[in-house]
Amino acid sequence: MRLADVIDVFIAGDWGNESPSEETPNAVYCVRGADIVPISIGEFGDIPLRYVSDKSFEEKTLRAGDMIVEKSGGSPTQSTGRVSYVSEALITEKGAVVCTNFCVAFRVKTGWNPYFVYQYWNHIYNNNIFFNFEGKTSGLKNLQLDNALKAIEIPDYTLEQQNRIAETLLKIEQKVLLNRAINHNLEAMAKQLYDYWFVQFDFPDENGKPYKSSGGKMVWNEKLKREIPKNWHSDNICLIADILSGGTPSKRINEYWNYGHIPFFGPTDYNGSMFQLQTVDKITESGLQHCSSSLFEENTIIITARGSIGKLVIVGTPMAMNQSCYALKSKNEEYEYLYFLTIQLIESLKTKGSGSVFKSIIASDIENTMLCVANKGIISLFCDKVSPIMRQIKKNTQEMIHLTKQRDELLPLLMNGQVSVNYDLADD
Structure with missing residues (x-):
C-alpha cells in the first residue's frame, strides 16, 4: 500500500487574524511549523491564538488523532514533511486547534491506528525520504505532497498489529513525557529557591536565618530605585x-x-x-x-x-x-x-x-x-544547593533522548517482526 491509501480526508490550514472581528469571531490555536517539535514533547504554550471565520471554524478545526504536515520550510539538513500529532492532551489544553497555511492536516481511514501512522511517518521522515519530494519556489522549499503520498509505501497491517505496535511505542513516549514533567517540577523547585533568596532577599544570614525577614540591613540603591541587601x-x-x-x-x-x-x-x-x-x-x-x-x-x-x-x-x-x-x-x-x-x-x-x-x-x-x-558568597552557596537539581535535570534530559532514539529504532524492528514485546514483563 501507499501512504495515500490510508488518508481519509485533508484539512487545509488557515492563519486567520490576530484579533476577532465580525468576519473572524472564532478563537483557535494555530499550529505552525515552529510548533511541531514542541508539540511532540508535550509543550503547547507557544502556539499562537488566532481568529477565523465560522466556515473555517466548522471545516478546519482538528480533532484528536489528526496529523499536521509541514509543507514549506526546512533547511539544508532538515527536509519539509515534519509531522505533528493532535493528541487528546493538546485538544484538552487548547480547545479549538487548526494548522497554518504552510501546513496541511489529514485524518486516516477507519481501520488505521492514527498513532501508528504518525510514528510510521516519523520513521520515513527520519530516513530522509522527503528530501526526494521537494521543490523550490523563491528560495523556499515546498513539499510535493501528492507525489510523496503516492510513492511512499506503508505495510498493510491488520488493526490488531497496528494497535500492538502503537501501544509499545506509546509506553516509551509516556516515559519521555514523565521525565519532562519531572524536569519541570525540579526547575520550579530551583526557581522557587532563587526567588526566595534573590527576589525576596531571604537568603540565609550568618546565623542561618532569612536575611530580610530577620532584620538584615537593606540599603537604597539609586540605580535600581529600591532597597537591596548591604554589599550587593x-x-x-x-x-x-x-x-x-x-x-x-x-x-x-x-x-x-x-x-x-x-x-x-x-x-x-x-x-x-x-x-x-x-x-x-x-x-x-x-x-x-x-x-x-x-x-x-x-x-x-x-x-x-x-x-x-x-x-x-x-x-x-x-x-x-x-x-x-x-x-x-x-x-x-x-x-x-x-x-x-x-x-x-x-x-x-x-x-x-x-x-x-x-x-x-x-x-x-x-x-x-x-x-x-548578589555577593560572591551567597552566589556560591546557592549554586552548591541547586547543582544536584540541575544535574538531575540534565540526566533526565539525556534519558529522554536515549528513549526517543530507542523508540525510533524499535519501530522498523516491530514492523518486520524482528522483535516482539513480552507484555507480562512490560506490565510488571
Whole structure:
C-alpha cells in the first residue's frame, strides 16, 4: 500500500487574524511549523491564538488523532514533511486547534491506528525520504505532497498489529513525557529557591536565618530605585558573565555542512528543555572555522535574540550557534545562578519593551540593563544547593533522548517482526 491509501480526508490550514472581528469571531490555536517539535514533547504554550471565520471554524478545526504536515520550510539538513500529532492532551489544553497555511492536516481511514501512522511517518521522515519530494519556489522549499503520498509505501497491517505496535511505542513516549514533567517540577523547585533568596532577599544570614525577614540591613540603591541587601551590587550581567555572539557559515559551501558533527544551535532548536543536548543542524570543523561563532563549552547560557525571542537554554554538550543568539559564559563557572539571573534579565527587557513590540535583543540591551547582583558568597552557596537539581535535570534530559532514539529504532524492528514485546514483563 501507499501512504495515500490510508488518508481519509485533508484539512487545509488557515492563519486567520490576530484579533476577532465580525468576519473572524472564532478563537483557535494555530499550529505552525515552529510548533511541531514542541508539540511532540508535550509543550503547547507557544502556539499562537488566532481568529477565523465560522466556515473555517466548522471545516478546519482538528480533532484528536489528526496529523499536521509541514509543507514549506526546512533547511539544508532538515527536509519539509515534519509531522505533528493532535493528541487528546493538546485538544484538552487548547480547545479549538487548526494548522497554518504552510501546513496541511489529514485524518486516516477507519481501520488505521492514527498513532501508528504518525510514528510510521516519523520513521520515513527520519530516513530522509522527503528530501526526494521537494521543490523550490523563491528560495523556499515546498513539499510535493501528492507525489510523496503516492510513492511512499506503508505495510498493510491488520488493526490488531497496528494497535500492538502503537501501544509499545506509546509506553516509551509516556516515559519521555514523565521525565519532562519531572524536569519541570525540579526547575520550579530551583526557581522557587532563587526567588526566595534573590527576589525576596531571604537568603540565609550568618546565623542561618532569612536575611530580610530577620532584620538584615537593606540599603537604597539609586540605580535600581529600591532597597537591596548591604554589599550587593547594581550592575549589568557582565559583572559575572562574558557576552559572546554567534554566526552562520555559508550554506552555499557544502563542506561546511555535509556530514557535520558539531551541533549548531538556532532559535528553532529551542524545545522547552533547560539543557540543550542536540540540534537539527550540524556543521563541520571547516564550517566552525569559517563562521564567527565559537565552540561554546558546557554550561554556557544561550539567549535567543531573534525569532523566538528571550528563550534560554544551558549548553549541555559543546556546540556553536547562529547570529540570532547571544551566549553568556560565567566568569566563575557558576552557571546555576547565571541561568536564573538571565531569566530576570529577560523579564526586565520585556517590561521595558511593554509599550512596543518585543522584536529582538541586541548586545546593548544586555549591557544597559541594571540588575541586583548578589555577593560572591551567597552566589556560591546557592549554586552548591541547586547543582544536584540541575544535574538531575540534565540526566533526565539525556534519558529522554536515549528513549526517543530507542523508540525510533524499535519501530522498523516491530514492523518486520524482528522483535516482539513480552507484555507480562512490560506490565510488571
